[in-house]
Amino acid sequence: MKHLARLALALALLLPLGFGSAQRALEDLKIAFLYVGPVGDYGFSYAHDLGRQALVERFPGLETTFVESVPEAEVEPFVDQLIADGHDVVIGTSFGFGDGLLAAAERYPDVIFGHATGIERAPNVFTFMADFWQVYYLNGLVAGALSETGTIGYVAAFPIPEVKRHINAFAIGAREVNPDAVVDVRWLYAWFDPAGAQEATQALMSEGADVFAFTEDTPTVIQVAATRGFPSFSHYASMLPFSPETVASGQLVNWDAILIDVVEKILDGTYAAGNLADVDYFWGLGEEAVEAGAEPGMLINPAYEAQLRAAVLDHPEFGEISVYDLVERRLEQMSVLPAEFEPFTGPLRDRKGNLVYAEGVSATLGELLGMEWAAENVRGPWDGEP
Amino acid sequence: MDVDVLVVATVARALAFATPLLWAALGEVIAERSGVVNLGVEGMMALGAVTGFAVAFTTGDVWWGLAAAGLAGMAGSALHAFVAITLRADAYVSGLSLTMLGLGLSALIGRAWVGRPLPDPMRTVDVPWLRDLPLLGPMLFQGQYVLTYAALLAAVVAWALLFHTRGGLVLRSVGENPTAVDAAGLHVRPVRYAAVLIGGLLAGIGGGYLSLAYRPSWGEGMVNGLGWIALALAIFAMWHPLRVVLAGLLFGACFTLAFRLQTVFPPELLTMLPYAFTVLALVFTAWRRGRHAFGAPEALGRPYLRGER
Numbered sequence: 149m150k151h152l153a154r155l156a157l158a159l160a161l162l163l164p165l166g167f168g169s170a171q172r173a174l175e176d177l178k179i180a181f182l183y184v185g186p187v188g189d190y191g192f193s194y195a196h197d198l199g200r201q202a203l204v205e206r207f208p209g210l211e212t213t214f215v216e217s218v219p220e221a222e223v224e225p226f227v228d229q230l231i232a233d234g235h236d237v238v239i240g241t242s243f244g245f246g247d248g249l250l251a252a253a254e255r256y257p258d259v260i261f262g263h264a265t266g267i268e269r270a271p272n273v274f275t276f277m278a279d280f281w282q283v284y285y286l287n288g289l290v291a292g293a294l295s296e297t298g299t300i301g302y303v304a305a306f307p308i309p310e311v312k313r314h315i316n317a318f319a320i321g322a323r324e325v326n327p328d329a330v331v332d333v334r335w336l337y338a339w340f341d342p343a344g345a346q347e348a349t350q351a352l353m354s355e356g357a358d359v360f361a362f363t364e365d366t367p368t369v370i371q372v373a374a375t376r377g378f379p380s381f382s383h384y385a386s387m388l389p390f391s392p393e394t395v396a397s398g399q400l401v402n403w404d405a406i407l408i409d410v411v412e413k414i415l416d417g418t419y420a421a422g423n424l425a426d427v428d429y430f431w432g433l434g435e436e437a438v439e440a441g442a443e444p445g446m447l448i449n450p451a452y453e454a455q456l457r458a459a460v461l462d463h464p465e466f467g468e469i470s471v472y473d474l475v476e477r478r479l480e481q482m483s484v485l486p487a488e489f490e491p492f493t494g495p496l497r498d499r500k501g502n503l504v505y506a507e508g509v510s511a512t513l514g515e516l517l518g519m520e521w522a523a524e525n526v527r528g529p530w531d532g533e534p
Numbered sequence: 535m536d537v538d539v540l541v542v543a544t545v546a547r548a549l550a551f552a553t554p555l556l557w558a559a560l561g562e563v564i565a566e567r568s569g570v571v572n573l574g575v576e577g578m579m580a581l582g583a584v585t586g587f588a589v590a591f592t593t594g595d596v597w598w599g600l601a602a603a604g605l606a607g608m609a610g611s612a613l614h615a616f617v618a619i620t621l622r623a624d625a626y627v628s629g630l631s632l633t634m635l636g637l638g639l640s641a642l643i644g645r646a647w648v649g650r651p652l653p654d655p656m657r658t659v660d661v662p663w664l665r666d667l668p669l670l671g672p673m674l675f676q677g678q679y680v681l682t683y684a685a686l687l688a689a690v691v692a693w694a695l696l697f698h699t700r701g702g703l704v705l706r707s708v709g710e711n712p713t714a715v716d717a718a719g720l721h722v723r724p725v726r727y728a729a730v731l732i733g734g735l736l737a738g739i740g741g742g743y744l745s746l747a748y749r750p751s752w753g754e755g756m757v758n759g760l761g762w763i764a765l766a767l768a769i770f771a772m773w774h775p776l777r778v779v780l781a782g783l784l785f786g787a788c789f790t791l792a793f794r795l796q797t798v799f800p801p802e803l804l805t806m807l808p809y810a811f812t813v814l815a816l817v818f819t820a821w822r823r824g825r826h827a828f829g830a831p832e833a834l835g836r837p838y839l840r841g842e843r
Contacts, residue, residue, distance in 0.1 A: 188641055188754035190649040334793050335801065342749050342758060344793070347551055351793040354543050368749050371651075375658075390651045390751065529796055 191365025288321020576761025577636020607738015
């Protein structure tokens, strides 16, 4: 280990000599972040800012700025100002920033642009995404085992492929441990709607749901579920403090994993404005851009450990195994690169009965990104269902 | 689900959702009855929510938090009263400024409280005796927060005060014809001040309900438009406290049914309905010329200056 560290140190010292020309100094780099919401939302923008802070911690001396609550359609004037202030990297963290960032990128060909959750790239625009589909599948395993009624509630934001992919992965996990489990979905048509999340959860409860997952930027669903003692899952940031006894697991993001990689590659000259057209991050568990857990380091809340260890099933791949162990095994399989397990692997049917993936066939990246179908055990409305 | 179960659950959830709307709308009805529009409801609610949370978190007592919430709302409204009544500036502009100020200030104050749960939030309770009423018991008097029951009571009290006391008569007269009130030897401005401050107090309490009971936490954007819905509610109720309760239940029912009936009914339609109702109410009041008959105070939004007609 010591030798390895020394070797790494030696290499690090040598590197600058090798790539002298394209390399950039840390002091010359100024990175600006544009957030769609307030960093005080304790959700999406909050998580992005944690990533920015971790980036600065990793590269002491790196200069960063952020602008919060940037209106999606008016991103360009913000970019103009930030570049006038000397920023050489501009990172926008909302899908809706796309058009504005691409237009600005054309006007500033020497500036590097990053677009989180984006799909379109340019020579100086890269896209990146830390995706939860694998983690939602793991949470689905937990939810399927914890539900007594067999009805699992899901409070969802918008019926877009990203959210549909997460609901499906969650439902596939639930079904793997409980063939009768259904995932009942209610849509908020908003990323941020605490009152809606409250009432949607109440509605799901009266439909018999007794475990809850969600895509919404506040801990509301967790708090409401906890009033009846029902388990739920952290979303984006650790929401364990809001109900230490009932947050069973969850999906957590480490945007810094991607940001650190980007900055390293800018510094060593791999990335430059002009060669980014094919740089697209879609990182998951293997790259440690996301994590499963109620809070970092707590894969499963100890409050539910006994129940999940007692839930033993006859698994086609692992034989007799407890759900607790199954979660750990699946996590191991998906934490390596390339992943040894893909949740979207056939035989899989959609809820209309069509075969989506035949035995042994897995979803491609493109199919994950464009997912519209609903898994067999998903209930509730589903806009754009093929 | 059985129909009666659905109805009971819908009314109960409608009431829980509508509670902050009731508080804020009652406050707005009182302020507007005196002739002062206050578009700052959203901002006052945000101030109430963040202050209430901070105080409840620090003292460990939600009731201190609630008092602070009310006072914070009141402080916001005092600013509006000064600008709109004393300085006689445009009340609409002043109210809008109060909303923006309140939202910004609450975000600033709230930085330290983001992501922190309230250790000892408000608990739900049943109303003794009333809880056993058939149908009405489970609809209105079970499993809600004290603030919800208090909102119903506040509506009755506001109605009694506005329509059955001399003070209420004066307040309404100030909103209808301040010149006449002035000529009768009564002061217009103190009455308007009082009405606006009470409005701020109630809006602050509405905000406190959000951060202390409904969702015991603080997050930027917590009020999320409820202040604007409360303004619409005050108009839809045609400035009548008891109609505020009915209108609030209707708004709340639309909101909660949007989730309950999502499988069979387009949710966008239901969430849109309250606003459609409000527009209809406006059309209705405008169409019937003698608009005071329907509640809109004649002098609403007009600053009062002695000697000016």
